[in-house]
Amino acid sequence: MTDAPLTTVTNAARLLKAFRAQEATLGVSELARRLDLGKSAVHRLLTTLAAEGLIEQDPHTGGYRLGVVMIELGEAVKVHLDLHAAAGPVLAHLRDETGETCQVGVLDGVDVVYVDRLESAHSLRLFTETGRRVPAHATSSGKVLLAHLPEAEREERIAGPFPQLTPHTLVTADALRAELAAARARGWAEAVHEREIGVVSIAAPVRDRYGEVVAALSIGAPTARFGAAARRRHARSLVEAGEAISRRLGWTPEREGRGA
Known part of the structure; x- marks a missing residue:
């Protein structure tokens, strides 16, 4: 049996x-x-x-x-293989530039799965291994990925309520909806103490050749090293790195916004 x-x-x-x-x-x-x-x-x-x-x-x-589903699965595999190849050099450059842990995540349901990661050289650093699944609502990567879903799909996934991982976690659809709108407007998202006290991250979108957001590139660090000023300073480099990976996937700037 x-x-x-x-x-x-x-x-x-x-x-x-x-x-x-x-x-x-x-x-x-x-x-x-x-x-x-x-x-x-x-x-x-x-x-x-x-x-x-x-x-x-x-x-x-x-x-x-x-059947058609097999074609869709094949395309998903191709995207992930292409993503790994496109992200590698950019991820390494971003980690070296910032000195912090950098990673690439994709959305799976209401979770983010990290598919590529380079650790900080600092003795005090994050320990989220590649392949780990974390709640999207409490991470900067998850916010970026949710923010760029089609509206109907986004509303379905943020219906909530969500588990409160820390006192700072957004747990209602209204709160998350406002956060996602802010992320779309400025081009990057942040999560401060939301998944774990003492941990902060920022994330930017990665687009495929059609302009669809297929991944999020993020920088994560202990709060002591990654305050508001540091986050603003690194946000520009992060967005540019996300665009660099997107170009390696075939995206061009005139397609920006099609996946929003």
């Missing part, structure tokens, strides 16, 4: 991989032969995957092919 779900997932993955061949479509019989599975099992897998948009059936031939 424990292994059955894993076997099903494995077979579903094998079935999807079968479509890496160049055929326009594949039928149940051919898939059963390639996977060494019964036709009924293959049909059940196809029905389930089709319901999720991963597979679709050609109405004319009855054969199956990869």
